[in-house]
Amino acid sequence: MTDFAFEVLRDRVGAQRRTLLRAGGGLLLLATIAQARAQSLSALTQKDATAGVRAALERGANIAVDLLGRTDGFWGNDLVRIPLPDWLKRGESALKLLGRGRDVDELKVGINRAAEQAVPQARTLLVNAVKSMSVQDAKAILSGGDNSVTTFFADRTRKPLGEKFLPIVTKVTDKIGLAQQYNKLAAQGESLGVVKPEQARVQTYVTGKALDGLYLMIGEEEKKIRQDPVAAGSEILKKVFGSLR
Numbered sequence: 001m002t003d004f005a006f007e008v009l010r011d012r013v014g015a016q017r018r019t020l021l022r023a024g025g026g027l028l029l030l031a032t033i034a035q036a037r038a039q040s041l042s043a044l045t046q047k048d049a050t051a052g053v054r055a056a057l058e059r060g061a062n063i064a065v066d067l068l069g070r071t072d073g074f075w076g077n078d079l080v081r082i083p084l085p086d087w088l089k090r091g092e093s094a095l096k097l098l099g100r101g102r103d104v105d106e107l108k109v110g111i112n113r114a115a116e117q118a119v120p121q122a123r124t125l126l127v128n129a130v131k132s133m134s135v136q137d138a139k140a141i142l143s144g145g146d147n148s149v150t151t152f153f154a155d156r157t158r159k160p161l162g163e164k165f166l167p168i169v170t171k172v173t174d175k176i177g178l179a180q181q182y183n184k185l186a187a188q189g190e191s192l193g194v195v196k197p198e199q200a201r202v203q204t205y206v207t208g209k210a211l212d213g214l215y216l217m218i219g220e221e222e223k224k225i226r227q228d229p230v231a232a233g234s235e236i237l238k239k240v241f242g243s244l245r
Helices: 003-042 046-068 086-090 092-097 101-131 135-143 148-173 177-191 202-227 235-242
Strands: none
Touching (some): 046 135, 101 148, 101 202
């Protein structure tokens, strides 16, 4: 082997060794962080952990209701604005050509207004769900991913909230001209397999979307607390969620 070839081989081996050392150092750093995090979490009492999660959930629920349960809470928010159902959206251009453009626009706004009026009914049920949370629930949320809070609330409140929302949504949508024809057209479309069952009645469609938007916004608030517990302004939130950082 020539001196040049030897030097190239030596440099290559050296580079590989440095890469392995860097990778090993990174793994060691990650392991150290994980160990410190586990120790920090283990230092929390069950009482503190549960209290912290309850405080986070109640805060998130109240903020979400305040944000959505007002004029333009849904309509003015790109994250949760309720669109026309797929089957109706496909026929939107045809309706406008038939001179029904104003009716379509009224329906777009109206279904969002219905959701905005229904959401304040959620506050009590959401808060009660938080109060009934167990230590196991708190552990699952603390160790869970970004959708753990959404899952918690949806499992416990979706059905009863749907029952509360539906009459309010119905009252609002019944005043919308195009909505009065919606169910009849959608029922025909469902029988032909071109309309999804969950979109076959405007009231149930809007109720479902209102709940989706509510849980989404609660989850967004929880993410903020996880990312910056100090900004939450609560000592128990700082203590519990600060230990996760």
